[in-house]
Amino acid sequence: MYQLTGRCYMVVQYLLMHDAPVTAEQLARSFGVSTRTIRYDLEEIEEFLKTKEVVLNKKSKVGIWIENRLQAKEALEINIDDTGDYYSQVLSEKERKSVILSTLLESQDYLTFQALAGRANVSRSTIIKDFVDVEKWLNKRNIQVSKKAKLGVKIACSEKEWRKAIIDYIYENFDNDSIIRFLKENVHKKWQNNRIDLFKQRYINSLFNENEQIAFEGYFKNIEGELGVKFSDAAFAGLMIHFGIAVKRLNRGKVIFMPHAQLEALKLKREYKAAQKYASELENEFKVDIPDSELGYITLHLIGAKIRDEYKKDTTEEVDEDIEVGLVKEFIDEVGYLLGVDLNQDEDLKRNLLIHIKPSINRIRYDMDIYNPILKDIMDNYTNIFNATKKAAQELYSTLELKVNDDEIGFLTMHIGAAIERTKEARKENVYRALLVCASGIGTAKMLSSRLESEFTQIDIVGEVPLDELPEYVDDSIDIVISTLPIDDMIIKPVVCVSPLLTGRDILSIKSAIKELKEINTSTPKFVSEGLLKLIRKHCTINDEKGLVDSIDNYFNCRYINTDLKEGQKLLSEMLCTKRMQLNIDLDSKEQAIEATGRLLVNGGCAEERYIEAMKRLCKEFNNYIVIAPGIAMPHARPEDGAINAGFSLITLKHGIVFGHAKNDPVRLIIGLAATDNKTHLKALSELSMLLDSKESINKLLEATEAEDAIRIIKEFEARILGMVAQ
């Protein structure tokens, strides 16, 4: 039976997910194809839907929509539940388990294996096999699975455990960068072409829609303002996700519980007060009551969230501060000792660790897990540093009677790693200024920054900036942007995307980007900048500043337009001579004109006799393409048609001739060209192009009667534009 597949299938899904009509342009943009392609798709879709008795409506200026949506959904054999996920494609084992897990977590009631099988499009026995691992996963997180004959399976746990499990699930299935990206894209409604990404996107979408997301963002931004900090992109995304889940659960009447004593202690904190202050806006937006215990959990997350900005002095907790400084110093001492490196002079390290420590202590104290997405990579690539850090960290935290886990140690390792990279050989003169964009906060950014600078002596990292502030920081002084997140905005600078731990491939990418920069910089210098002008003013008295700027601009323009241009190439005046000119003559037809132009080339030794025929033939074959601009024709043929020496000829006419060109007739100026390759005449050709773009020069040439005058005009043009005179 015929089924819609690929993009057609997704277009129908897209239409079904949107209530309002969608235009073809929107579809084209979303799927990254042309509108013509979309229209072909729509034809196919319309045919298919007709056989299912579903109507596809198309109205110009309004858009496209499907009339009987339910029937359409059935037609596509889609299974939909109330969160709107679609599982009609073939899933891998990993994906199946993921589907089972998420269905179980989201389900209020008992689920039969049969239902799960239908969901994942496989047999019941396959589900039973898959279920073994799923149950293990849940049990590890203290979630029990209750099984009842004929009814099926259901999970049983506290709200707190449930939320932890969901967070684990999300972070296992989406890396940090994806989450951040999905959150951003959710607002801009950009769609992926990959169907699995569609499934993931739907999942995040089910957490909050566009309005909700904006409301949450506003809430946390307010809190940031109130507390005077900025959270890292990853922490911010984490807050959004936690809170999105919380509100959904509140809507279903699931309240999270917090021990009274703990809650009372949290109520005294600034973070709690900030969370409470703006909570009423959210309560209005989502028509839900946010109980104190929820605020308590938000507070915990806020305290544990990684802070991006400078270390903020917290005046209500001065006592703690001294302890922290002392602890950090001891920690650095111990790690340095274990690794045989002196890190005590490193002010950056001290400061970064201080910023990191307080949230870290709070996280552990309140049992908030932090998830380190690159922990495995850290343990593999920085084993020594990791082990030393682990030892020192365990000592540090044990004085506070806390146990620190590997994820936390991973982050500490990154700070130490960065410091160690910094102690390596002094950097040489840096050439390219780079901006670094990194999602996960200070540690990763600083570490990557150090590694980049030690790996590439030609790169100077000017600063680490968060993604949404990147456009503000990009200016003329920046040469390249290096980022761990994909960048959607158009940044006029070269961008290289890398992983935070700089794989071999990333290094190659950066190397080739630097090479490109080099090529651009040597072959196409920048235009006159204020900086250059200041320098010139410092050492000279300038008579005509505008003239100077124009000349320099032109000088660089001409010299370095084309990477194929070489110093040895001849100027126009050198490729034209008086013998190859006929000025101010009268001719009757275009054939005569081409003949005359060609004759000059042949007599001047630039081409063989047969070249003239070729010029005429090509002109005819290609619809008078040689009339390149109003009043100007450039007849020529291919090198293999008989060109001997590269050169030009010139004819100007008293009265214009009609060539038959749609726009640029009549022709009064004809330049013949014999080219032996595609290089020798390049410089002259580009000069010619500029000359012919200047009305003033053309008029002068048309008025000239003597060949010597024409040569003089051209040489004057060269002198003015190129700042040089031909030998």
Added chain:
Amino acid sequence: MAKYQLTILTVCGAGVGSSLMVKMNAEEVLLKHGIRAKIINSDVTSAKGNKADILLTTDDIYRLIRNIEITNVVILSNMVSKSELEEKLVPICKKFIEEAV
């Protein structure tokens, strides 16, 4: 992973004259507007063998290679005019870069 690179193809009859000229002018104009692109030139007979995002040529040539597989076409009436390039080519390049991720 380097950023997406915009490719432009200029075509003329012989491949050594006007297409080269347009290529050089386009390079200069795009550079001025901070747009990075790769520009290749070709003659009519080998034009279709080239993959590019934008086709830049004159109407007379375009009529001969109409069925080329490039959907974005910029037609110039004046091959020496940089201002025409700025007017016609720059906006379409910018649009391309905006939409390509």
